[in-house]
Amino acid sequence: MWDYTDKVKEYFKNPKNVGEIENADGTGQVGSLVCGDALRLTIKVDRKTEKISDAKFQTFGCASAIASSSILTEMIKGKTLAEASKITNADIASELGSLPEEKMHCSVMGMEALEAAVKSYRAGGKPIVFEEDESAKIVCKCFNVSEETIVKAIRANNLKTVDDVTHFTKAGGACGRCKPDIQKIIDKVYSCETPAAQTGKIPFGQMTVVGKIKAVEAVLEEYVRPKLNMDGGSVELVDIEGGTVKVRLLGACRGCASSGGTIKMLVERALKEKVSNDIKVEQVI
Amino acid sequence: MKKVIYLDNNATTMTAPEVVAEMLPYFSEKYGNPSSMHAFGGENKHAVEAARKKVANLIGAQYADEIIFTGSGSEADNTAIMSAVNSFPNKKHIITSAVEHPAVLEVFKNLQSKGWRVDYIGVDKFGVFDMETFRSVITKNTALVSVMWANSETGTIFPVKEIADIAKQNNALFHTDAVQAVGKIPVSAEDSGIDMMSFSAHKIHGSKGIGGLYVKRGTRFLPLILGGHQEKGKRAGTENVPSIVGFGKAAEMAAARVKDISKIEALRDKLERALVEKIPDAKVNGDQRNRLPNTSNISFGYVEGESILLHLDEYGICASSGSACTSGSLEPSHVLRAMCVDFSFAHGSVRFSLSDKTTEAEIDFVIEKLPGIIEKLRKISPFGRNHAK
Numbered sequence: 001m002w003d004y005t006d007k008v009k010e011y012f013k014n015p016k017n018v019g020e021i022e023n024a025d026g027t028g029q030v031g032s033l034v035c036g037d038a039l040r041l042t043i044k045v046d047r048k049t050e051k052i053s054d055a056k057f058q059t060f061g062c063a064s065a066i067a068s069s070s071i072l073t074e075m076i077k078g079k080t081l082a083e084a085s086k087i088t089n090a091d092i093a094s095e096l097g098s099l100p101e102e103k104m105h106c107s108v109m110g111m112e113a114l115e116a117a118v119k120s121y122r123a124g125g126k127p128i129v130f131e132e133d134e135s136a137k138i139v140c141k142c143f144n145v146s147e148e149t150i151v152k153a154i155r156a157n158n159l160k161t162v163d164d165v166t167h168f169t170k171a172g173g174a175c176g177r178c179k180p181d182i183q184k185i186i187d188k189v190y191s192c193e194t195p196a197a198q199t200g201k202i203p204f205g206q207m208t209v210v211g212k213i214k215a216v217e218a219v220l221e222e223y224v225r226p227k228l229n230m231d232g233g234s235v236e237l238v239d240i241e242g243g244t245v246k247v248r249l250l251g252a253c254r255g256c257a258s259s260g261g262t263i264k265m266l267v268e269r270a271l272k273e274k275v276s277n278d279i280k281v282e283q284v285i
Numbered sequence: 286m287k288k289v290i291y292l293d294n295n296a297t298t299m300t301a302p303e304v305v306a307e308m309l310p311y312f313s314e315k316y317g318n319p320s321s322m323h324a325f326g327g328e329n330k331h332a333v334e335a336a337r338k339k340v341a342n343l344i345g346a347q348y349a350d351e352i353i354f355t356g357s358g359s360e361a362d363n364t365a366i367m368s369a370v371n372s373f374p375n376k377k378h379i380i381t382s383a384v385e386h387p388a389v390l391e392v393f394k395n396l397q398s399k400g401w402r403v404d405y406i407g408v409d410k411f412g413v414f415d416m417e418t419f420r421s422v423i424t425k426n427t428a429l430v431s432v433m434w435a436n437s438e439t440g441t442i443f444p445v446k447e448i449a450d451i452a453k454q455n456n457a458l459f460h461t462d463a464v465q466a467v468g469k470i471p472v473s474a475e476d477s478g479i480d481m482m483s484f485s486a487h488k489i490h491g492s493k494g495i496g497g498l499y500v501k502r503g504t505r506f507l508p509l510i511l512g513g514h515q516e517k518g519k520r521a522g523t524e525n526v527p528s529i530v531g532f533g534k535a536a537e538m539a540a541a542r543v544k545d546i547s548k549i550e551a552l553r554d555k556l557e558r559a560l561v562e563k564i565p566d567a568k569v570n571g572d573q574r575n576r577l578p579n580t581s582n583i584s585f586g587y588v589e590g591e592s593i594l595l596h597l598d599e600y601g602i603c604a605s606s607g608s609a610c611t612s613g614s615l616e617p618s619h620v621l622r623a624m625c626v627d628f629s630f631a632h633g634s635v636r637f638s639l640s641d642k643t644t645e646a647e648i649d650f651v652i653e654k655l656p657g658i659i660e661k662l663r664k665i666s667p668f669g670r671n672h673a674k
Contacts (some may be wrong), residue, residue: 232407252407
């Protein structure tokens with residue numbers, strides 16, 4: 001049982017500002033059903049003063065996610081966008097008294113939704129989903145967390161250990177394979193090192209057929225199959241045509257509702273990162 | 286304390302007052318060590334052996350000396366697996382299922398990291414064991430097959446006898462984690478061709494901190510805990526006499542109870558039927574044709590499990606969830622994921638596990654309160670609109 005403060009319990013049981021503002025001036029979304037928590041924040045903004053006159057939320061998630069979302073709407077009402085943008089996840093957590101360490105990512109979600117909502121207002125009000133930049137270097141593939149997000153969380157909250165980073169950003173919380181990378185990021189932040197130069201990779205198109213098969217098979221074996229095996233599934237390489245790698249999912253993965261996601265999030269990501277950025281993966285049924 | 290409606294009996298059960306009564310004398314009156322040469326302690330050995338007989342009877346062991354008392358079901362699992370792999374050091378292949386309790390799964394993962402080849406047999410969307418794959422991966426080089434008797438989260442029952450037969454044909458040892466099955470359905474280790482079987486007292490109204498491992502006579506065995514002759518050298522450490530005595534009483538009561546599981550099954554079915562009927566987008570997880578009679582695992586789409594549990598807690602209703610948020614991990618239950626339960630449903634799963642002490646009035650109370658809770662949470666959820674469509 002989590003040790004929630006009375007304020008968290010109160011905002012969970014009787015959340016304030018539930019719902020959606022009609023014709024909102026800004027709509028920010030973060031998270032998804034897959035991630036296990038999601039927040040949709042709508043704000044009404046006075047054009048002249050840029051003051052937030054109203055804010056409402058909808059949240060899918062645990063008690064601390066609901067409480068964090070609700071108290072965030074309370075905190076930003078009456079503030080200008082500039083003032084509201086200064087709110088950090090630590091502010092949200094301290095407004096609630098505190099949050100269990102493992103639940104700090106709920107407050108980060110609030111901060112990210114707010115960032116997206118402000119961006120949405122600036123972009124004319126069309127809803128914006130908070131996401132990592134296309135160019136961002138994704139460290140945690142399970143929860144799609146970038147190095148930038150991790151560095152930000154480390155600096156803002158003075159995080160020292162990999163567990164800290166997981167509690168605040170979710171990074172490393174699923175398969176755990178990125179934990180060594182997170183440790184390196186922590187070391188880097190505290191030692192102010194410059195990032196090491198990327199090792200050069202041969203573009204996939206320039207590899208020989210045998211080279212392609214070997215490289216792809218090696219990555220599947222080392223990074224992909226162990227993960228799928230845990231869920232009772234596996235993957236086999238069927239063919240390689242140009243830059244397109246064709247694979248078949250096996251066992252429990254076959255026909256699984258999230259097989260499309262498995263291909264994109266797991267197989268393609270691994271091959272892009274470990275072999276070459278220009279690889280496309282296709283599923284053969 | 287407010288009234289508690291306890292529907293989390295797969296997590297633990299109330300220690301029955303009859304069990305406590307039998308245990309009590311062994312704390313401050315008959316506190317001697319069964320290994321002692323004086324009668325004051327030595328007599329306690331008889332109490333331990335009497336309990337062993339009762340436990341052997343409950344699990345269908347042919348001989349009482351096939352029962353080793355351990356500190357927990359988890360210890361029994363660890364002991365069985367490590368004994369098997371250490372007894373057959375030349376066989377580097379072991380098999381389990383993808384939906385085991387962590388006390389099995391984590392040991393397999395650990396062995397995998399040390400060089401053992403591991404196959405995790407999957408399940409279908411109802412949680413049914415993939416027998417075909419199992420048959421295709423087992424070889425003469427397989428040291429151990431460890432597959433649970435019944436799943437703790439969904440209650441789905443695995444065909445352990447069939448699995449044990451196939452293991453035997455391949456000269457592999459067969460271990461089953463029967464912690465959830467024992468006391469809930471009739472089990473017989475002897476008749477099912479099982480080599481080793483784990484079980485625990487606190488799931489059958491015994492006390493916490495005492496479990497047991499059945500090791501069939503003639504099975505190669507190496508102890509996990511060294512340093513004493515207790516349990517015939519199979520598990521060192523002074524016997525937990527009060528808990529063992531309590532375990533015996535609990536086993537005796539369970540053996541009588543397990544003959545009629547229809548009452549508990551009827552209450553479970555009533556709860557399940559009513560909730561699925563009253564609440565849209567509610568689905569039962571698990572094999573409804575072949576389940577423990579006390580377990581119901583229901584997913585409520587588009588809401589998150591921890592939130593449901595905390596609202597239930599307001600009414601004193603105790604249940605558990607396979608949602609990520611409840612466990613402190615960030616992923617939903619490995620059991621539901623292995624069953625390919627959609628994420629929108631996996632996060633909103635609630636497990637109700639009844640006991641013989643559950644009353645119809647309690648079930649009716651849950652049926653009355655839960656629909657409102659789900660409705661309230663769906664109103665807050667951004668995915669509620671999908672639901673309304």
